[in-house]
Amino acid sequence: MKAIVYHGPGKIEWEDKPKPMLLEDTDAIIKITHTTICGTDLHILKGDVPEVSDGRILGHEGVGIIEEVGTAVRRFKPGDHMLISCITSCGSCSYCKKGMYSHCENGGWILGHLIDGTQAEYVRIPFADNSLYPIPHHMDEEALVMLSDILPTGYECGVLNGEVKPGDHVVIVGAGPVGLAALLTAKFYSPGLLMVIDTDENRLEVAKQFGADYGIDSKQVNPIEIVKGLTEGKGADVVIEAVGIPATFELCQSLVAPGGIIANIGVHGKPAYLHLETLWSHNIKITTRLVDTITIPLLFKTVQSGKLLPQQLITHHFALNDALYAYRIFGHAAQEKALKVILTA
Amino acid sequence: MKAIVYHGPGKIEWEDKPKPMLLEDTDAIIKITHTTICGTDLHILKGDVPEVSDGRILGHEGVGIIEEVGTAVRRFKPGDHMLISCITSCGSCSYCKKGMYSHCENGGWILGHLIDGTQAEYVRIPFADNSLYPIPHHMDEEALVMLSDILPTGYECGVLNGEVKPGDHVVIVGAGPVGLAALLTAKFYSPGLLMVIDTDENRLEVAKQFGADYGIDSKQVNPIEIVKGLTEGKGADVVIEAVGIPATFELCQSLVAPGGIIANIGVHGKPAYLHLETLWSHNIKITTRLVDTITIPLLFKTVQSGKLLPQQLITHHFALNDALYAYRIFGHAAQEKALKVILTA
Amino acid sequence: MKAIVYHGPGKIEWEDKPKPMLLEDTDAIIKITHTTICGTDLHILKGDVPEVSDGRILGHEGVGIIEEVGTAVRRFKPGDHMLISCITSCGSCSYCKKGMYSHCENGGWILGHLIDGTQAEYVRIPFADNSLYPIPHHMDEEALVMLSDILPTGYECGVLNGEVKPGDHVVIVGAGPVGLAALLTAKFYSPGLLMVIDTDENRLEVAKQFGADYGIDSKQVNPIEIVKGLTEGKGADVVIEAVGIPATFELCQSLVAPGGIIANIGVHGKPAYLHLETLWSHNIKITTRLVDTITIPLLFKTVQSGKLLPQQLITHHFALNDALYAYRIFGHAAQEKALKVILTA
């Protein structure tokens, strides 16, 4: 079969690889119908994720059809249409039992990282009963690719950890795909004010189309002043960090109201200052989280009821065998006005 | 001044009463601008609430303008426009400190019950700093009368106690004003399915206009079958009882899914059977609550952000001095297609 | 092998049965070392649980050693010492993913009920990776039998659902084994006042030895008066029902303070009155629950740290092949001053 294969920093190829086979009784082999590229894949490509070894097939998102299942897979059978979680969970270790699949002792984020991934014609999914989700009839399967990673990430790490409530004043710092995923799912709770901060005009425009009350261009204005002005000087109840650099994390600390929460989604590469000299007495909470994808069933229901339109995040479509080209486009996401791209087999 | 005065079962008059005066340093005198009639007022009129004595001015909802404040009132001053909570709270007893104002040792539901109420030209409000809420400029004051009682009641007793979450299957039993208030505020959380059960076709129609996915006429169909059919046989995650009779409470027990919640809003006059012989192992929760009105500030924010339109509940308008006529109309609410009536001074 | 076999109401035998074999890849066969008899087994014996068919081996509690595992069992191997949960969980259905193992679509309470149980020399445990718990070295294995069912039941259904907090006033109605299990685990939270109501003097005495502040004999005194007297007239913050008849459930309704919780543990055979005519405005919560055994790992830690002494519940010891005699003793538990009995192979 064909797949996107990593060959060290800066090098990926669309090349032939052996079709995956069942290795464990709990495995399933999926024929990919739709997949996508994640910001994390670009990090891998840059060489920022050294555990990814030469020869690894990338990708941790996608939907597909079961080709074959191991003897211990009870819930699904060949022909079933499935959503693939970016997080593999065994379902029985102490972390899985607490719903913290991200830290599964036998899984976690391994697809396209420690084992071969989804940017391929076929993929092997360990612990299929726990790591796959059946797709109800008549749903838009392409759009559901957004439920593999980006929407649960925005929702769990940003909105749930941020404890967004009706009437809350919410700021999202960063209007990239994950910040927008947080925006779409924050709307589940009818916040009073949804403010988005970015430096890219186009993305701020998209944020407003997606329901932000204010798009704040931090190149043009002082975002602290604007947020304070919109919140009677108090700051925001919930601040969602969706960039991942020290400067934006420090900005978040200036935006949060006493009693508020900073929910970190961003993937950070460096330490940042925490201003405990002021925050120690501000009664705040800061959270970090690698997505558990425990909310995929809930997100399915919100899609079915029309409360969430995952297709809003999709800007570009490619054939799976144009994956290299798709990487090029997605690598210049801001310039190409790309949010998420779909690769269809 | 003129007021609606109770004179025993079946008898109310619009008559002269002395204008109220400050009795405690913490009191305020409010000039009523808008008030309404509650289902509870009809219960009082029937003689169902024996603590209401002859001569009592009725009414526990309304907005108005401060005329005078006691020396210990710090937060508000004459001329301020205020929303009156139906629950009076001292702010310092053990119940108030827990946010359970309904059981305030020095207040609770006393307006139009144990002390004179709001269906009058003026009313005395004890513990003004805690029992009144300032109305921001440019808000529709008439609509805010819905925040005195009915919307916090539907929200706190039904939706918050019911723990409605995105994607949840929610049934509301009873499409009267308080059931509809629960419906409007359940929508804050993007439930997956909102089902309303009633026997009044018009009210079911209104429920659908207000956002119910299904209106179920229990005179025409078996509501248990319908709800099970809509929920893969499981029943609803959240069942809100908004009638207050044994039959509907028993119906709720047949509608709730394992792991679900029955949130009782209805005012009950009789015991009901609880089917512990089946429910003991169903992992359910049943809640009761007299409204605390602790969510009034949150509801203000949802009105300001356009997420809640309280005016949707208002069907009839009268002059305050037509209050007796308004009682007649509201006394035949179903027939008159009345939800809430507004009396304007 | 030998086992306790049910042959219809009133009839059990200690008789030969075929040794169980692996049926699924996820099964384990356990050689029982210690088991016990549950109040539920007596109910089955009376014929109250009609789903139990003639020929069924009873018992749903125990510890033992793995004899054999299916090919898909990854976490454990022959020779490992294991605690058996009374609840079998597949780990991947929607209920298991919510931690509600009691309603597992492929398990739940099936041992000694719908499949053969633990009062035998060997037992087959489905979904071994999820339904068994490894016993750390140097623990008292006999005492751990109390973690199969009774301690998680008292803890989850009584104490966790009752939301016991430091300083709380707690009443437990019923000082049988499960009431005492609730008592032992309520102490985890340093309640202010632990009151136990029963009609058996000996059990009340045991309750006091186990840490109850008051043992209230409801044959001698009016428990409502006593509890009100001990709680400034308010009633208890948490009321745990551990009997399972209408009279005690109604008593609980008279004991609960405004804002309090009634946590039902009792297995009920009949409906009971719920006094909504008074409780509708008391802001209370009533919970029911079939144990999920989700807290077994937590309970292990409390045993290891010496905070919980499960052996306190064990009053009688028998050889496994004296199981019939043990049933006779346990069948007259009050008279024999029996709490839990241990059957050792």
Next chain:
Amino acid sequence: MKAIVYHGPGKIEWEDKPKPMLLEDTDAIIKITHTTICGTDLHILKGDVPEVSDGRILGHEGVGIIEEVGTAVRRFKPGDHMLISCITSCGSCSYCKKGMYSHCENGGWILGHLIDGTQAEYVRIPFADNSLYPIPHHMDEEALVMLSDILPTGYECGVLNGEVKPGDHVVIVGAGPVGLAALLTAKFYSPGLLMVIDTDENRLEVAKQFGADYGIDSKQVNPIEIVKGLTEGKGADVVIEAVGIPATFELCQSLVAPGGIIANIGVHGKPAYLHLETLWSHNIKITTRLVDTITIPLLFKTVQSGKLLPQQLITHHFALNDALYAYRIFGHAAQEKALKVILTA
């Protein structure tokens, strides 16, 4: 009257000041019977809290007897014995209504800071109905001084924010008075392992006497290795920071398990590094909090039931008019083996 008066960095005097008078209807004047000195008072003395002006009477803890109340004080009367909260709360601002008294718009921490404090023969307490707590008969009033600040601080900022649960592995970094207050109140929840880290042998000894399972001297051993060794390599579920310097806050980040919480109590003067480059994916929570003293009623109940012995924290006794000498001793707390000192009028 006599009082401890601040006269700029390094200068305090025991000198004559006018006896305080009622300024507002909601004030009370308290005759101090017992007070104490807080670590914060030493910070003030060093000049670290510039808002404290020359002439200010210090002290924010104490018990006493009401001498006089304003006309709007309803709950208490002259002669009543009261505990003084270190936090003054109006009870009606938006923060007080959320239970966040520390940020009361009309109070907060003002005693011995922005208004005159309790290290005096008399003190004026604003919002007496909300800021004082009645002392039940027969309680040890001297010991209750520990409920003014230090025990609620350890409990709210450390234990409640840290969400300590039965069986949890808990580390407290810092065995000074506030760390020990966290230790005493962490025990309410029966943690599985209580580890305390400090560099002072005596304080570690005290921690063990107070119930710590392990006292870890970070001058002698590597605390990270020790904690990892005691927790199967995972780290602690709850890490409580009770020092307030960058080094200890960074240590906490190395001690916390995935899914764990760092609850900050320490008063910080500088920013610290937050190692987001590793923690971003560890699913942790970090909290900060200025004590709200909202748990004073709960702590009263734990003292009454014998679960908490506040006198354990008291090491030294002085007459109130020896306050200057007491400051000298407390200023060398480690050397004098002092935890909390009591000054008695």
